[in-house]
Amino acid sequence: MDILKSLSNQSQYSQTKLQWIIGAWVLASAVEGKPKISSTDGDLAEEDYDKASLYSLLYSIYSSMGDVENEFGVKYEFTFNTWGYAWPTTWPASGIKADDPQRFGKNAYTGHFHWKIIKDFIAQKDGKVHLVEMGCGTGAGAHHICKNVLPNCTYEAVDMQKTAIETCRRKHVPELNGRLVATHANATSLSVKDTSADIVVINETHVTEMVGVVTPEDEKFFQTAYRILKPGGYLVWANAIPTGTWQASFDYLKTIGMNLLEVEDVTDLAIQARDEDAPRANKYVEDCLNRFVGFKIPVLGTRRRKQAQEGLKNFFRSPGTRLYENMKDRSDTYKVVLMQKA
Ligand SMILES: C[S@@+](CC[C@H](N)C(=O)[O-])C[C@H]1O[C@@H](n2cnc3c(N)ncnc32)[C@H](O)[C@@H]1O
Structure with missing residues (x-):
């Protein structure tokens, strides 16, 4: 199962289906050559994924997660699939609360x-x-x-x-x-x-x-x-x-x-946003990964979990990932x- 290329943007995957999909992805790693997602910085080459499949997986996961808590216990549903930026001080005030998770x-x-x-x-x-x-x-x-x-x-x-x-x-x-x-x-x-x-x-x-x-x-x-x-x-x-x-x-x-x-x-303000948002993003990634039993499979599950963890963090442009570094340099x-x- 290549979750990066074979899922459909016409389908919504339930929590049960997601468990099977992730389980199959974990097992497939036994015969995979070089992993597509880097376990160190989450990098994923353009040719190694299809955006229709990738977003289909992500939106199904977000939807199945429902309400979650940020690092301060504030409840929210992850709906802004947006990096965004800290508000420029030279612009008129935005009216957005400083403790809003999104x-x-x-x-x-x-x-x-x-x-x-x-x-x-x-x-x-x-x-x-x-x-x-x-x-x-x-x-x-x-x-x-x-x-x-x-x-x-x-x-x-x-x-x-x-x-x-x-x-x-x-x-x-x-x-x-x-x-x-x-x-x-x-x-x-x-x-x-x-x-x-x-x-x-x-x-x-x-x-x-x-x-x-x-x-x-x-x-x-x-x-x-x-x-x-x-x-x-x-x-x-x-x-x-x-x-x-x-x-x-x-x-x-x-x-x-x-x-x-x-x-x-x-x-610079987008980098600042990723720095300030890292605790929330990292908690969300852990909350997602903890739901999947496939990642509990010894050896293969642990290895895939690391790839999924870094891949998701990279998608969020969290500090230490390839996409974060791309903004830094x-x-x-x-x-x-x-x-x-x-
Ligand atoms: C990073 S998300 C951003 C979503 C939203 N704008 C936000 O900021 O939360 C990128 C979005 O682009 C959508 N997308 C990419 N190419 C598209 C296309 N050709 N037509 C419609 N949507 C597209 C994806 O499905 C995905 O939802």
């Missing part, structure tokens, strides 16, 4: 709307703007924006993972009285109407990952953003991606008619970007 994710979503240009645009429309998010995960950020940042907006949250969209429909959609719609679709071929969005949100969506290159998938993804935006509409985008991929993406976006208005590098940079459709 504050860095909330910062990342709130930060899209700190620019004066977009504030003025939204104010001109009395806050009645329509947003489409491409790669919303569980819709936690969409819910935060609708509830706390833009209380008069409407929002369509799109993700390619069925489990993430089911979580959005269960946890976030009902409270918003029709203002939030959750759509299960691949954003590269989206049925959202042309020129229907005032603002497109891209928040840590798993695209533009190749160093210095805009892939054919990235092109289709950006073309969708352009197509669904109204003329003069805005793209707000934030992520930690390979440093050289930022300029390659801006250059491509320019060729399709998207102008770069604002860009701010918040990598600036091979990856976290930027917050505002663009406009010409």
